[in-house]
Amino acid sequence: MLVEGEKILAVVPAEQVPAGAHAQDFGGAAILPGLVDSHVHINDPGRAEWEGFETATRAAAAGGYTMLVDMPLNCIPSTSDVAALEAKRAAARGKCRVDWAAWGSVVADNHDHVEALAGAGVLGFKCFLIHPGTDEFTMVTEQELRAALPQVVRTGLPLLVHAELAGPIEAATAGLGNADWKSHATYLRSRPDEGELSAIRLLLKLCREFRFRLHIVHLATHQALDELRAARAEGLPVTVETCPHYLRFDAETIADGATLRKCAPPIRSRENREKLWQGLRDGVIDLVATDHSPCPLSMKQLDTGNFKTAWGGIASLSIALPVMWTEASRRGFTLRDIARWMAEGPATLAGCGARKGRITRGGDADLVIFEPEAEFTVTPERLHYRHPVSAYMGEKLRGVVKATYLRGKRVFAEGTFPGDPIGREYRK
Ligand SMILES: [Zn+2]
Numbered sequence: 001m002l003v004e005g006e007k008i009l010a011v012v013p014a015e016q017v018p019a020g021a022h023a024q025d026f027g028g029a030a031i032l033p034g035l036v037d038s039h040v041h042i043n044d045p046g047r048a049e050w051e052g053f054e055t056a057t058r059a060a061a062a063g064g065y066t067m068l069v070d071m072p073l074n075c076i077p078s079t080s081d082v083a084a085l086e087a088k089r090a091a092a093r094g095k096c097r098v099d100w101a102a103w104g105s106v107v108a109d110n111h112d113h114v115e116a117l118a119g120a121g122v123l124g125f126k127c128f129l130i131h132p133g134t135d136e137f138t139m140v141t142e143q144e145l146r147a148a149l150p151q152v153v154r155t156g157l158p159l160l161v162h163a164e165l166a167g168p169i170e171a172a173t174a175g176l177g178n179a180d181w182k183s184h185a186t187y188l189r190s191r192p193d194e195g196e197l198s199a200i201r202l203l204l205k206l207c208r209e210f211r212f213r214l215h216i217v218h219l220a221t222h223q224a225l226d227e228l229r230a231a232r233a234e235g236l237p238v239t240v241e242t243c244p245h246y247l248r249f250d251a252e253t254i255a256d257g258a259t260l261r262k263c264a265p266p267i268r269s270r271e272n273r274e275k276l277w278q279g280l281r282d283g284v285i286d287l288v289a290t291d292h293s294p295c296p297l298s299m300k301q302l303d304t305g306n307f308k309t310a311w312g313g314i315a316s317l318s319i320a321l322p323v324m325w326t327e328a329s330r331r332g333f334t335l336r337d338i339a340r341w342m343a344e345g346p347a348t349l350a351g352c353g354a355r356k357g358r359i360t361r362g363g364d365a366d367l368v369i370f371e372p373e374a375e376f377t378v379t380p381e382r383l384h385y386r387h388p389v390s391a392y393m394g395e396k397l398r399g400v401v402k403a404t405y406l407r408g409k410r411v412f413a414e415g416t417f418p419g420d421p422i423g424r425e426y427r428k
Contacts, residue, residue: 001031003365006407010361026369029402032339034066034098034366035321036357038346039160039217039241039289041313042068042100045091046076051294051386056317057097057423059292059385061412063318064401066098066366067357067426069350072105072126073137074293080105081113082120089425096423097411098404099364101350103160108138111148118155121427123350125152126217128162129199130169133264133312139166142202149210158213158239158349163199164265168192184254187307188266193221196265200224204231207238215239215349218291220246220265222275229284239286239349242276244323245314245391247288249273257305260391263291264312277331280341287345288324292317297389314391318384323392325372325399335372352426365408374400381415 002009002021017023037060043051060068070088072079079085079102088102104122106114114125127148128139140148152159172192179186200216204227207214216228219242231238245263250270254261261267279285293313301310316323324338339358347357355364378395380388404412409422 001359003408006365008359008361008363008365011359028371030335030370030372031359032064032335032368032370033343033357033359034364034368034404034406035064035342036067036069036346036350036352037065037290037292037317038069038287038349039243039291040068040070040317041074041293042070043074043294045087047074048091049386050074050296053092053095053100054421055384055386056292057095057100057421058417059318059383061097061404061406061417062382062384062401064321064368064370064404065317066364066404066406067347067352068098068100069123069346070100070102072103073132074134076136078105078107078137079103079117079122080107080110082116085117085120085122092425095421097417097421098406098423099426100423101352101426105137106140106145106148106152106159108140108144111151114148114151115155118157121425122157123352124158124160124215126160126162129202130162130164130166132162145206149206149212153210153212156213157351158215160215160217161199161203162218163203163216164191164195165199165202168194168198181308182256182305184251184256184258184261184266184307187262188251188268191264191266193223193268196221197224200227204236204238207231207236211237213237215241217241217289218243218246218265219276219285220268222272222279225275225279225284229282232284240279240284241287241289242279242285243289243291244316244320246276247273247327248323249391257302259300259302259305259307259310260389260393261314262307262310262312263293263314287349288341289346290316290320294385294387294389296387300389315385315389316392318382319378319390319392319397321368321370321401322376322397322399326397329372329398335370351428356426365405367405368401369403371400371402372398376400
């Protein structure tokens with residue numbers, strides 16, 4: 001591969017490398033396209049004590065990611081209008097080790113801002129069909145979503161949806177009586193598959209009616225796969241994501257009080273996990289994003305181990321690639337599959353696929369040097385985000401990120417972060 005400045009000039013056989021080119025040999029390591037994470041909560045401005053641009057992009061570089069797309073919630077203000085987007089840009093300035101961009105929000109009362117946000121540079125929109133866990137970001141009802149969808153359609157940008165409906169979840173929770181909330185099984189029963197299924201059915205109906213680009217974030221139930229497959233066969237513009245934790249963990253092995261593994265939707269059964277892998281194999285699930293959603297350790301309430309009140313979110317930016325490789329390689333998948341799920345797929349969703357997510361002529365020289373056979377154990381020093389809290393602590397993983405290059409410059413090498421933070425916002 002020939003790199004000139006920030007760009008990939010060409011991909012040629014070794015004998016065609018021009019004399020005088022500065023050559024670098026990475027031995028037996030694999031060279032992957034820089035990963036793109038289309039689902040990250042950077043929480044900055046407003047909750048930088050949970051994460052922040054400096055720490056999130058540092059963890060990203062260590063994890064082989066070269067671009068993050070930031071979710072519009074958990075930061076204050078939420079990215080619901082152009083002023084909030086500008087506040088985010090100010091918070092990011094000079095701090096980023098990888099490139100980034102923003103999703104805007106569709107909340108209860110901002111549909112007048114949707115097109116302005118698109119004009120100002122967001123890559124798409126995110127909404128919730130259920131209370132999102134923080135109070136300053138509002139969910140949308142079907143009626144509110146209907147009011148916003150014509151604007152979303154006019155932007156041509158995707159709408160990413162947290163697909164759970166409150167009805168089945170409230171009913172399930174009400175039926176739990178005095179169940180033990182230290183047990184993950186209780187939490188799982190409170191957020192049944194039906195919550196996801198009913199939301200996805202509603203979204204497919206709206207997609208058929210409005211023809212917006214629908215993206216289902218963090219699919220956790222396999223039960224929706226057949227309907228999603230049928231929707232795509234019908235020609236609906238639907239894409240689907242799942243996350244490393246749904247592909248690694250299973251509900252059967254989550255210990256009482258292990259709230260580090262709390263997320264929403266919840267981690268479901270082992271059988272469900274294997275069917276999600278089948279969804280990836282069949283191509284019904286397009287991509288894998290982290291849903292990196294960190295918090296201070298105290299919010300995980302490890303002292304009480306209460307799954308009802310602990311923060312739901314799993315942070316994994318710096319280790320998602322080895323987690324995925326560990327699980328994918330043992331199921332017969334290859335690094336090409338990993339690159340499709342974790343680089344090309346998210347880049348296509350975000351509309352930045354011409355420059356990001358592939359090793360291609362004219363693209364940004366964003367690269368990961370990855371040793372697929374090396375192994376390591378997850379320790380706090382490997383995490384690099386603000387709070388070294390991890391659902392994966394102590395686990396042995398396969399594959400080590402040796403170096404990460406952003407637009408031709410090394411931004412991570414053997415545990416260090418050389419140079420100044422050169423990451424910048426991706427603009428079309
Ligand atoms: Zn999320």
